[in-house]
Amino acid sequence: MQHLLTAGAQRALKQAELIAHTSAQTNLDAIHLLAALANEESRAAEILLTHKIEPVMILAEFQLEIPDESSSDAEENQPLELSEALRDYPALKEILNSALEHASQADVSTEIGSEHLLWGLLNVEGKHTQWLNTRGNLSAQSLKQSIHAQQHQADPIDVDFAFRTVPTTINDQTHILRTIDAAANRLREGLRVVEDYLRFTLDDAHLMGILKTTRHQLADALKFIGPESLIASRDTLNDVGTAISTTSEFDRQTLEHLLQANLKRVQEATRTLEEFSKLISVEAASIFKQMRYSFYTLEKSVLGCLNNQQKLKDCRLYLLVTESLCHHGSGPAIRESLAAGVGIVQIREKEMTDRQLLEHGKRAREWTRETGAILIMNDRPDLAVAIDADGVHVGQDELPVREVRQIVGPRHMIGVSTHNIEQARKAVLDGADYLGVGPTFPTTTKLFEAHEYAGLKFIQQVAAEITLPWFAIGGINEDNLEQTFQAGAQRVAVSSAICGHEQPGQITKKLLEQFPS
Template structure:
């Protein structure tokens, strides 16, 4: 038997995960879920409020932080019913809560989906600081909560005889005209918004990769509208009598920055796509399916565009990226890192393959102190768990390590995720996966990592990435003072180096010499 969760219960679980990430907690626990359940107009929120419990009290007590409104708005896009088994797989740390919720939902003789009120029961019945706090508040108990369930899901009686029957009313010509009119307006809104975003990608970001993806979306719109019928849309258009043209708000004219402008238009096209999908179902199932696919692709595009803009700001001053390995450094990692960051390196990666976990943890903590004192970014190679443990600024993974999605689950939303790429397809995919920056290489032969001769991407790969990707990227692999001009000439504006600094007797001096080449 399938046990499904209501949309409200799904949103609460997703919001709990966002609250955990936003509060820098590694796992989602019942306290995060309690705060999420008090967040919206749900049955659980009503029960909590009736006992004097509001969300601010929970957030303050357990030092939790809500996500921003943009992240929160994505919670309302849930369409697919979620089975309990899927929820248990996604939220294993809430296993006891979900099982308790199922037990409560199963008390009735009627099939009942697991709702937010059942999750609240599960939270209350799972021991922890949250239950002690609720009891000490004298606000809510198992008995008082159980009373709230009574009468809500009772056995249905015999059907009531009625002297009428429901009948369906066929759509009139006027109904169809209004449907076409709605689709026409939404299509125009989507088309206009896409053009604004495209102009931003072309003339502000100069990003050929994302521009190409957006053009694909515009082609999808054209394809879908062929199923609707362009003649019907034009014939139904009535702009002069559209009451919406005379209604406006001050927020329509509030564009504080280019980023704000593009974000507003990305939201606009997503909303228009949803309207097209819903009203399109009345005219063409084929068109509605394309509109739905477009909407999901627009969510990915939004994430890629905004991540690109955010990462550009965050890594703006990072031209030289140091990969530090203890055994490679002439005087050890400490002097190499300290001298390099003092000379202008803004981002450092700990790259150790031989250390035990405990040694790497202690080494990482020392590196965290060195970089923090200099205001430099610290990245942990391959190990998202240790990146969190030492409070690094991010983690870097290769093609054979954990994917970006799984790494994000571990390190949260604030830490950077870098991905090594060896061909243009991998680079494009890393952008869509949500990487904050990418490594591009290997450019030349290198002593830090072994590649087969045919696997060296070389300067041609650097040129490819330079031509179409504006997410911050670092050319990497065998770069030194002698060949750096070739890399810069190929289009790189950021490079990652290792041996050229680590092996040098004066790491600070060679760092300054490398940085000088960026300004020539």
């Protein structure tokens, strides 16, 4: 059974989060929820006032601040389920579960309201419970009795008019079915345009495969509506929308512009399908909702491929630098390889202290900036921001892309190491800006078991599916570089091949000469 929260309860949870942030307190706590409940126009606020507890008293007692009204507007006014609230506000888990327990005791099915949140808050011991009991003689038991009394004291309101119900007619449903039919056709058309772009322009089998599955989802959803009813309700000749057009409909300046227009068309059509199908089939509406969210992810992945292809178009050779591997030290290795044509450098140090790494990173930032090269920090999003690097690279055991993005922001690149095709596919959808693909050959920079080497087969798999920029990595040198290209790689990352060479600049030039023109 799904348990929804009322609009007042949703607003209170959101404002509690904002109060914690405004008050410069990193951990969301019960006191923030108490202040939010008192400040909201809700049943909880009414109960607090009857006990002579006002918002200003709570703010003063717990040294909190209420955020500006402009910062508290919710993006969407959609029903919030308890499971989603538990996920978004884990610190309030015990309070939310107590609120559910109280709401479930009602005689009739009810949503979790602000009064239930207040009861859950009182039912969880903390500094707030003693203060509420002392200041306003308010406890979980007294509140429970108060809520129960309110639920049974309300009398019907006398009115001088009567409501007249009008049953849904066949004609009404015809209009709904016409709308669904038109939106489904619009969705199919938009999907076909995007699919053809992925197939013939981007040449991305992975993303095209994801898009194809949505056709099956569409067919499954329409089964709940009734395909025959949709066809019978269609009336294209009398559709007033067919005679209306704007000049922007015919304005497609580039292939990317065309792609974006049809991605938006797909999303808009899915939203129409979701809303109107609620009047006929909840099952269909649920499928359309899932499709809509998947299209948001698809849009991000497709546009991410295009943007990062442009960012990395001149980056064919990627240098991973470790001080201990460099013949003359990392400074000469970086400077000479940059002068010879390396387009992207990663600082990959495991033994330096944070302070040493910070200073080393700042020097590398100056050198890469002078040549227009990209600088990446390995594993450390915090230091990537501190040295103003272009991005950060993480492995499968480090922070996920979502958490890294929250640290570095939208303008920094995020690279992800992948060791099999499933990891590569996932990284694309997670929002990685480029991939490391390997290990291709045995390497001295990182230990792997013999069975863990992905090898050239993995290179072939990624080359056949994925167009997000990726670099073959792992034991690549002057002797096996050609094999890597034959397997389908267009970009490679090396470490010892350059760092361990007596003349980093010279070997860099030799490696670049082997790249296909």
